[in-house]
Amino acid sequence: MAIKEKDxxxxxxxxxxxxxxxxxxxxxxxxxxxxxxxxxxSKVPYSYAEYKASSTNSDTWTIxxxxxxxxxxxxxxxxxxxxxxNDDNYIVxxxxxxxxxxxxxxxxxxxxxxxxxxCEKSPSGTGLHCFFKGVLPTNRKKKRSxxxxxLYDHARFMTVTGESIGQSEINDDQxxxxxxxxxxxxxxxxxxxxxxxxxNNNSNLSDEDVINIMLKSxxxxxxxxxxxxxxxxxxxxxxxxxxxxxHYLAFYTCKDKAQMxxxxxxxNNLTDKWDDKRGNTxxxxxxxxxxxxxxxxxYSKPNNKTNTNRIQKGSWWFYPNGNxxxxxxxxxxxxxxxxxxxxxxVRYPDADGDIYIYNAQTGIYELDKTGRKLRKxxxxxxxxxxxxxxxxxxxxxxxxxxxxxxxxxxxxxxNGLVHYETKAFITFTPDIFVINxxxxxxxxxxxxxxxxxxxxxxxxxxxxTILNICExxxxxxxxxxxxxxxxxxxxxxxxxxxxTVQHMIKATFDSGNQISSVSPQRLANNHFAGSSIYGKxxxxxxxxxxxEIEDAGNIKTAITGGYLEIEQxxxxxxxxxxxxxxIIASNHYPKFKESGEQINxxxxxxxxxxxxxxxxxxxxxxxxxxxxxxxxxKEYVLKLAIDTLADMLQRDGSYITPNERSDRSSELFSDNxxxxxxxxxxxxxxxxxxxxxxxxxxxxxxxxxxxxVRNPVEKNDFITLLENQFSIQWKHSIRFxxxxxDVVRPGFNKK
Numbered sequence: 036m037a038i039k040e041k042d043x044x045x046x047x048x049x050x051x052x053x054x055x056x057x058x059x060x061x062x063x064x065x066x067x068x069x070x071x072x073x074x075x076x077s078k079v080p081y082s083y084a085e086y087k088a089s090s091t092n093s094d095t096w097t098i099x100x101x102x103x104x105x106x107x108x109x110x111x112x113x114x115x116x117x118x119x120x121n122d123d124n125y126i127v128x129x130x131x132x133x134x135x136x137x138x139x140x141x142x143x144x145x146x147x148x149x150x151x152x153x154c155e156k157s158p159s160g161t162g163l164h165c166f167f168k169g170v171l172p173t174n175r176k177k178k179r180s181x182x183x184x185x186l187y188d189h190a191r192f193m194t195v196t197g198e199s200i201g202q203s204e205i206n207d208d209q210x211x212x213x214x215x216x217x218x219x220x221x222x223x224x225x226x227x228x229x230x231x232x233x234x235n236n237n238s239n240l241s242d243e244d245v246i247n248i249m250l251k252s253x254x255x256x257x258x259x260x261x262x263x264x265x266x267x268x269x270x271x272x273x274x275x276x277x278x279x280x281x282h283y284l285a286f287y288t289c290k291d292k293a294q295m296x297x298x299x300x301x302x303n304n305l306t307d308k309w310d311d312k313r314g315n316t317x318x319x320x321x322x323x324x325x326x327x328x329x330x331x332x333x334y335s336k337p338n339n340k341t342n343t344n345r346i347q348k349g350s351w352w353f354y355p356n357g358n359x360x361x362x363x364x365x366x367x368x369x370x371x372x373x374x375x376x377x378x379x380x381v382r383y384p385d386a387d388g389d390i391y392i393y394n395a396q397t398g399i400y401e402l403d404k405t406g407r408k409l410r411k412x413x414x415x416x417x418x419x420x421x422x423x424x425x426x427x428x429x430x431x432x433x434x435x436x437x438x439x440x441x442x443x444x445x446x447x448x449x450n451g452l453v454h455y456e457t458k459a460f461i462t463f464t465p466d467i468f469v470i471n472x473x474x475x476x477x478x479x480x481x482x483x484x485x486x487x488x489x490x491x492x493x494x495x496x497x498x499x500t501i502l503n504i505c506e507x508x509x510x511x512x513x514x515x516x517x518x519x520x521x522x523x524x525x526x527x528x529x530x531x532x533x534x535t536v537q538h539m540i541k542a543t544f545d546s547g548n549q550i551s552s553v554s555p556q557r558l559a560n561n562h563f564a565g566s567s568i569y570g571k572x573x574x575x576x577x578x579x580x581x582x583e584i585e586d587a588g589n590i591k592t593a594i595t596g597g598y599l600e601i602e603q604x605x606x607x608x609x610x611x612x613x614x615x616x617x618i619i620a621s622n623h624y625p626k627f628k629e630s631g632e633q634i635n636x637x638x639x640x641x642x643x644x645x646x647x648x649x650x651x652x653x654x655x656x657x658x659x660x661x662x663x664x665x666x667x668x669k670e671y672v673l674k675l676a677i678d679t680l681a682d683m684l685q686r687d688g689s690y691i692t693p694n695e696r697s698d699r700s701s702e703l704f705s706d707n708x709x710x711x712x713x714x715x716x717x718x719x720x721x722x723x724x725x726x727x728x729x730x731x732x733x734x735x736x737x738x739x740x741x742x743x744v745r746n747p748v749e750k751n752d753f754i755t756l757l758e759n760q761f762s763i764q765w766k767h768s769i770r771f772x773x774x775x776x777d778v779v780r781p782g783f784n785k786k
Contacts, residue, residue, distance in 0.1 A: 037159070038076040041067050044113050044158045048197035049103050053153055053166070053205055056117055056125070056195070058567040060552040060577060062102040063088040063095065064112040065194060067158075078158070080116055080192045083578070090118050090192045094534070094656050100554050101580045114158055119191040122547065125205075126212065127193050128165040129157075131183035140200075144184065144219075149201030151211060156198040163200070164193060168207040176220040186220050208405070242298050245287045248334070253352055253363050254418065258283055264304025273305045280305070281326035289333040292323050331415075346373040348416065365419070367426035371434070374412060374427070379465040380435045390432060391470060398463025399447050399472045438468045443514055445469060448673065449476040455513065456684050458677055471572070474546045475669040483671035485662040486539065492645050493532040499694035502679075503641050504536060506691050508672060509680035510616045511544050511573045516596035517683060517690040520639040521555075524620040525700055531643035533620040535659060537575055540618070542664045543672040544572055551615070552576055555625065558593065559586040562608075565601035568593065571615045579621035585628050591637055593617070624704045634708065634759075639691060640700035710748050711756050714738050720761045727771055727780035728754070762786055 038044060044067060064083070067076040080088040080095075083102060088095035096118050106115050119125055133145040134156065140146055140163075148154050148165040155164050171188045178185045187193070240248070249258045257269060258280070266276030284295040296319070303309065309319035351370040352363040374380070379393035381400065391400035392408050403409050406428060413419065413427050445452040445461075447469045452461050460477055494500035503522075510518050524533040541550055551571045558564045568574045584590070592599050593613040602608040619625070627634050647653045654662070662668055683690045706712045714735055723731050732750050739747040748756065754765045761783075769782045 038067050038078065039159075041076055041113070043160060045156055045160050045196045045198055047103070047106060047115055047195070048199075051155070051197040051199045051203075052099075052195060053203070054561075054563045054567055055205065056166075057099040057557075058551050058553055058564075059117075059123065060098045061093075061096045061118040061120065061123075062099045063097075063116050063118060063192065064102055064106055065114050065116045065192070066111065067113045078114075078116075078192075078194055080118075081112065088118075088192070090120075090190050092656060093118075093120065093660075097578055098552050098554060098576060098580075100557055100582075101578060104580060104582065114194055114196065116192050116194045119187055119189050119193060121189045122545075124168050124170065124188075124547065126167040126169060126171060126186065126188045127191070128167070128215065129185040129187070129193075130163045130165065131157075132161060133163040133183075134161050144182075151202065151208075152206035153202050153204060154200050155196050156200065158194050158196055160198075164195075166205045167212055168205055169209045169212040171212065172216060172222075174222045175216055176222055179219055182219065184219060186215070210407075240288070242294060242301070245284070245294070245298060249283060249287055251359075254283065261305070262302045266305060277305050277322055278326060281322055282330060285326045285330035286332065287334045290327045290330060292327060295323060295326070346376055348373065351417070365423055367423060368430060370413070370416065371427045371430040374416070374431060375435060378412060380409070380431060381438045381468065382432070382435055383438045383468070383470070384440065386437050388437070390435070391438075391468075393465040395463075395465075397472060398451070400465075400468055400470050402470065441514065442467045442469050446512060446677075447472040449474060451477065453477050453677060455677075456681055458681050471549060472546055473544055473673065475543050475673045476666070477673060477677065478670045479674065481667065481670035481674040483662075483665070483667040485665075486668050486671045486675075489532060489535060492647070492650075493536060493643050495645050497694075497696060499692050500641060500696060502692040503639070503694055503697065505675045505679040506683060507616075507618060507641075508540065508543075508676035509683055510690075511540055511618075512673075512676040513680055515614050516594070516616065518616065518639065519595045520637050520691070521590075521594055521617040521619055523625070523638050523640045524618070524643055525624070525640050526620070526622040526643045528644060528646040528648075530647040530653075531622075531645060532647055533643045534577055535663065537577055537618065537620055538660070538663050539668070539672050540573060540575060543669045543676075550575055554580060555584045555587075555590050555617075555619070556580060556582050558589050559584055562602045565589065565593070565599050565611075565613075568615050569599075569601055569611050569613065574615050574617050576617075576619045579619050579623075579625060581621075581623055581626065583626040583628055587627050587634060587637075590617075591634075594637060624707045627708055635701060635705045638701060638704060640697050640704060641694070642696050642700050709756065709760070711735075711753070711760070713742070715760065720763065723757055723761065723763065723783045724785065725771070726782070727769075727773075727778075728765065728782040729780065731757075731782070757783065 064081040064085075065078045066081060068079045069075075070077045080090070082088040082095040083097045083105060086095075099115075102115050106112050117125075119127060128148065130142055130145050130148070133140055133142040135141050138160075140149070142163070145154070145163045145165075148163065153166045155166075156162070157164055171186065175186070177187060249255065252258070260266070260268065261276050261280040261283075264273075264276075266273050270276050270279065281295060281299065284298055288294045288298075299319075300309070309317070311318040313321055346369060351366045351373065353366060354363050355361055379400070381391050382388045383391050383400075390403040390406070390409060392403050392412075393399070394401050401408070409428050409431065410424055413424050419427075444456070445454055445467050447463070449472070451463060452467060452469070453459070454461075458479070460479070490501055490504055494504060506518065507522050510516075510522070524536065526533050544550070549572045551568045551574045553564045553567050553574055554576050558568070589599060591597075593615065594617050596612065596614055598610045599613050600608050600610050625638075709715075726734075732753055735753060736747055738744075747753075758764055763783045764786050765781070766784050767781045768779050769784055771778055771780055771782065
């Protein structure tokens with residue numbers, strides 16, 4: 036909705052924005068800029084670096100925390116925004132003029148939307164943005180000017196206010212999206228001008244045989260009514276009855292269009308439009324083609340030589356006491372057993388866990404969170420009432436196998452399965468339970484010049500640094516923690532290439548929502564942040580905000596593979612084991628409130644000392660991105676990861692190669708992160724063990740005064756810093772000898 040009055044722009048309410056959006060690095064600022072020609076304000080997106088952002092250039096987007104902090108600190112920006120792109124499945128329905136000046140919703144569509152998904156007011160306060168997750172067809176309308184609505188899923192900048200109305204969760208029901216498109220955004224199909232009238236299939240049954248078989252099937256009553264023209268008990272219009280009858284005819288005639296037409300015309304009591312012209316064809320021919328295209332199965336005669344050890348399709352229908360004159364009954368157990376026989380369905384990680392179904396096309400087990408996949412399988416086998424579908428599904432859910440863990444020996448790649456240790460490559464199989472798949476194919480002979488040269492440049496061709504980068508790739512690939520440290524990519528010069536290396540990881544390993552972007556600051560302060568990281572291949576943060584990390588407890592737990600209490604909206608908190616590596620990039624050292632060895636040893640800093648600024652071979656952002664996302668680049672990064680991982684798993688002790696440059700950077704970080712570092716240069720552990728605590732803190736305050744330190748650390752922090760620095764402990768009663776006299780005072784003692 037265009038903004039007419041700038042002073043009425045709604046302020047951002049960050050607390051109400053869904054966490055799943057916050058964790059994605061797709062955020063920008065925006066500013067209302069006056070457009071004289073249109074006499075209204077335009078919402079212009081800006082990057083964190085304060086130049087104009089683009090919906091097609093991800094380098095101009097960044098993490099939520101950084102954008103929101105700049106928005107709150109800088110009054111020249113009017114709000115924040117989220118970039119829709121092809122690498123996620125978020126969709127936004129934009130409804131203009133949905134809210135009146137009194138705050139009342141005036142749009143019927145808007146009233147429907149607030150009941151089913153997360154919706155929020157637009158910056159003007161008069162529009163509504165409705166968020167979904169799913170897939171949109173490419174051949175759809177994007178805008179309906181007559182209804183003031185738009186629907187977008189990529190290459191689009193969306194303002195975000197957090198002023199939510201209705202639901203707090205983003206709806207992921209594809210059926211709702213499909214219905215939305217069908218009702219409002221369906222593209223008008225061009226009139227078909229030519230129809231080839233011939234049958235690719237020939238029925239082995241006579242017209243009379245087809246009719247007899249149809250009238251003995253379980254749908255005999257419905258088919259009989261349709262043949263007589265009685266559509267009212269089943270449909271609202273005769274046209275729907277026509278398509279239903281043709282659907283049955285397509286099945287029983289093996290899609291023989293000539294036979295379908297003969298039978299239909301011979302009984303036609305449903306329509307008088309059959310021969311009406313439609314371009315160069317007729318209404319009837321279009322209906323025939325539609326029925327043939329929509330019918331996925333055809334009838335086959337029963338075979339008396341079937342394998343008695345296997346359940347046969349359709350055997351779930353039976354006649355009571357063998358009396359074929361009675362209506363057949365349905366046995367849900369037989370259908371459920373048939374599905375378990377033909378499909379691979381399991382529960383994970385326990386008997387109360389989610390349902391996963393093996394997809395032979397993708398080669399992995401896929402989550403059926405809503406039960407829609409299983410219901411689709413059931414309905415594809417037969418036309419059943421909802422209660423019967425529910426009975427079959429419930430039986431399968433109760434009786435299917437349970438898998439307690441994902442296979443930890445193989446990784447699913449684009450073209451098969453690769454063994455972590457041996458690098459053996461096998462085809463997909465349901466015998467190996469994997470639920471994630473990389474978007475990259477495995478090629479043991481892969482090589483890419485761009486990736487190779489880039490890694491050598493960013494490392495200044497330093498062997499240990501090159502190995503560390505490859506070990507970082509390997510850690511992302513492996514489902515368990517090997518490197519119990521934050522891998523910290525430290526840029527020491529401008530244009531150092533650390534973001535390029537991070538993009539290599541995302542391009543190679545992220546098949547969609549497999550990489551989180553939760554900053555340490557957010558993990559320290561947000562109860563829901565842990566759930567955003569849990570189960571992801573990596574937590575990658577680009578351009579870490581230069582803000583102090585107040586509590587490192589959750590961070591240390593997460594990076595060492597410990598158990599973390601996580602919370603999700605609307606669910607009880609529970610403890611999970613974290614196995615997600617942290618990869619953080621920044622041009623400055625992190626700021627932890629805590630210091631000492633416990634923090635120092637949890638950082639492995641990889642310095643990026645090369646500058647592309649004056650590199651004659653430097654590529655533009657677009658050129659670089661195209662190369663990173665090329666198949667050869669992704670395959671080479673995957674090869675480096677697999678080769679390095681196989682080597683790492685054979686090692687004893689540390690899984691990461693010692694790097695003297697990293698050690699030097701860690702020393703500088705230790706000094707930078709310890710506010711007592713200069714004070715301690717001329718004081719050793721004996722000074723603190725031999726003097727009461729009050730005297731040591733007084734000595735520190737005197738030193739601060741002499742050295743113009745304006746903000747000395749508080750006494751409690753002083754004690755904690757010294758405990759971490761020297762591995763000593765604070766006691767309230769320690770005996771000291773002062774001027775020849777024994778006194779008891781608070782102070783430090785050895786652990």
